[in-house]
Amino acid sequence: MxxxxxxxxxxxxxxxxxxxxxxxxxxxxxxxxxxxxxxxxxxxxxxxxxxxxxxxxxxxxxxxxxxxxxxxxxxxxxxxxxxxxxxxxYCHAGDLFTILMQSPNQRFSQQRAWTYFVQIARAIKFLHDCDIAHRDVSLENVLLSDDGQCKLCDFGLSSTTTQRSNERVGKLIYMAPEVLAGDSYDPVKADVWSLGVVLFIMLTGAAPVSEASAVCPAFRILCTHGCRILESWRMLDVCSTSMQLLLSRLLQPDPALRLDSMDAILQKVRWMSRCRREPSVSSFSG
Structure with a gap:
């Protein structure tokens, strides 16, 4: 039929x-x-x-x-x-990747990217609080409602938060290094890396690396210099110092040094907003 x-x-x-x-x-x-x-x-x-x-x-x-x-x-x-x-x-506006590609310069303003980032982080925190790791966080898997609310979707690759695995799941440019390497990994920290890639793409219009492995020159630069890769792209004008510091904690190749939870990320968000370094976002407990 x-x-x-x-x-x-x-x-x-x-x-x-x-x-x-x-x-x-x-x-x-x-x-x-x-x-x-x-x-x-x-x-x-x-x-x-x-x-x-x-x-x-x-x-x-x-x-x-x-x-x-x-x-x-x-x-x-x-x-x-x-x-x-x-x-x-029903999310009539479509997915964030398509919306981003239709935006001027194929990137969002820092304020818009920040708003979406906080909403996505809240969604992932809710999943983690329910003992669910998404494992496929990407712009393609975030829909936008008519009132501008991000809606995380597509949970077919999810696992429990405590289920260590060596499955290579998700989209290549969003995969954490340990996932791509086939190591036993913490799916919560893998979600943190993917969220960092989402933020990076929203700000710059491009992924930080084509894949998180030594065969990728951009990944080698990221391992050596962190998010100073933005400087080589002359993109510092679209990404504040505090945002760069946040990205460096999200896109930390060593999972032991990466921010380890959405709670830690949202705590950073609250601190950055109180310091008036980023647009104010209310109700961070959601």
Whole structure:
């Protein structure tokens, strides 16, 4: 059955296609009974079966914890033939990567990047507090609502926070060095690295490294000079000194020296705001 026909059969009003690829597609729809809009992500069951089990487990745990304004709401999943349809919160503005690429100079202002960064950090903290490590934090996995709220999504690669692993998961440019190396790693600290990459890209429009390994010249520079790589790019005017210091603690190649939790990151955020070094962001406890 075609996806549009399945959506109509559920009593929903089909509104359009976001994208349609051989392995997955995303559609928008309206649910008359609930009076809300939703996103429907459809994939072949054979491809996503294991990931869907994780998605379902994470959805139940997050719902039991009361949800979070910066985490996308999961409305359920349904199988139809060979397809699995996931019903998700409607975020009309799309994902942050696409929005960034459409922005002037393909980067955000420091204030805008800072606002998004804090929201994403809050979302990851909520997951970690629920004993969930995301393991695929990226701009592509953050949606933006019409009111400007970031919504972290896609939990199919998640694990518990205490589950050390040597799985190479996530997108290459966001992978922490220890993940890429295949070492046994702490997934919480891997999320911290990925969040640092997200912030770096929002500020500069480019990833700090193509991959976090010795074969990448930019990574060797990062290991030697830290985030002074910004100076070589002549990007210091878009990144304050305090922001550079924060990036250096997030993008620390040695996980033992990296900021070790979202609590530690948000504590830095509070300190930076009190010192008036960054735009003020209220309610940091979320």
């Amino acid at each position: 075609a996806i549009k026909a399945w959506i109509t059969e559920q009593g929903f009003e089909w509104l359009g296609v976001v994208f349609d690829a051989p392995r997955s597609s995303v559609h928008f729809a309206y649910r008359p009974l609930e009076c809300d809009h939703i996103t429907i992500k459809s994939c072949p069951v054979a491809i996503v079966e294991n990931q869907q089990q994780r998605e379902d487990a994470v959805a139940r745990r997050l719902a039991a914890a009361g949800g979070h304004p910066n985490v996308v709401r999961f409305h359920g999943a349904y199988e139809s033939g060979a397809l699995l349809h996931q019903l998700l919160e």
